[in-house]
């Protein structure tokens with residue numbers, strides 16, 4: 094049996110509600126990772142134009158913060174309104190992370206519209222998932238970039254369900270970490 098890791102099946106927004114909840118934990122994402130997401134997510138395309146894109150965020154979980162150090166852009170079945178990784182495609186991406194001593198600890202995918210809310214399909218099919226994991230939705234195929242991070246749909250898996258974080262909560266608890274600071 095091939096288990097599919099599927100995201101982005103589009104449902105009418107009116108069909109769903111999602112609970113808001115405070116983010117658990119603090120997160121840091123290297124500025125170079127944000128740069129690569131902004132550059133590469135919009136390159137998931139087909140002959141007819143933009144497609145949903147996907148990235149797996151890898152990094153390390155420290156006692157006081159979870160750091161995202163690397164974005165892996167997997168092979169995927171991508172279309173205008175969904176993106177899907179097979180188990181093999183996900184395994185290949187995980188292997189890249191492990192080679193660097195990292196784990197896959199979050200994911201990012203784009204939506205075609207201005208909606209950054211998990212679709213019902215995302216809720217059911219985003220895997221693997223674990224308590225505290227983040228799933229970030231970037232609107233408009235990422236054309237407008239990722240900054241500020243609170244403009245994105247930041248979801249967290251809490252008590253076996255996906256919840257959405259408030260903008261202010263994201264602003265306070267997910268920081269962009271500079272890879273270099275020149276104080277001269």
Ligand SMILES: [Zn+2]
Nearest residue numbers: 100101212215
């Ligand atoms: Zn989606």
